[in-house]
Amino acid sequence: MLNPWRLRLLSRLDTLGTVRAVAQDANLSASSVSQQLAVLEAETRTQLLERTGRRVRLTPAGLMLARRARAILDHMDTVEAELRGLGEEPVGLVRLGAFQSAIHTMAVPAVTRLAGAYPHLEVELLELEPHESIPALRGGDADVIITTTDFVQLPLGPDLDIVPLATDPIVLVTSSEGARGPADLSAYADSPWALDVPQSYMAELTLRLCRESGFEPRVACRFSNYLMTLQHVEAGLSIALLPLLAVDRRYRVTTRELATPVTRTIAAVVRRGSPLRAAVNVVLEALRQQPDLPALAEWTDGGAD
Structure with missing residues (x-):
């Protein structure tokens, strides 16, 4: 009989x-x-590992079992959770990963509502950008993630269930003295740019949009924290492309929609056959009940002062 603990180590x-x-x-x-x-x-009775120098790697059989193991373990966790939860409210720990701008706008309000409704449900919040959250979900380090479905470097597949939550426009952010109206990125070919860290969703998107506009952005700084980016832009030291949700109104910056609009789709994602299904379901429902996002007209062209 297969031992769940050893299967987890293989996974x-x-x-x-x-x-x-x-x-x-x-x-x-x-x-x-x-x-x-x-x-x-x-x-x-199968060779699962083979040596390559001083390291080991999975054989084809080991790789197959490791990836099936995730589904096996999830199913076992689901059965255990259902047995514990028969006739009871959802209980247990759900690890919710969310990218930076979704934490305070979506995750924290949902967790606050859950705390009042389900006192025996524990939700652990993890800050995970899309390039981190999708591997974390697939690897079992997160149970639910809030991510974007538009990150082409890490596509979502049939092993995941997707619950659309909202759409969020990408905007050009400049100092408060900047121009108004829809922005043509080609006009900013000589400007200093603030970018996210390499391989992240926004860094890859910024590079792609600038290149499609005919130029390579001159990088003035790289921050993984949007508040640091906004401070740098507010000081007139750079410009940036950011999701609208990331623009904190405390900073005196101008946000402009793009001449060719770009939006990202925000979704909650879980592994198909996820464990703790009852608990995961109430977290998904809380995320679905988000209030409407601010209208674009309230944020763009008039600044975020």
């Missing part, structure tokens, strides 16, 4: 890549992890 090896990383994640020694994986090979 984590597929996600993390090395025995040492799995050992650190599981608070075990590397030798203990190796021993348990060897026992799993004996239980399955």
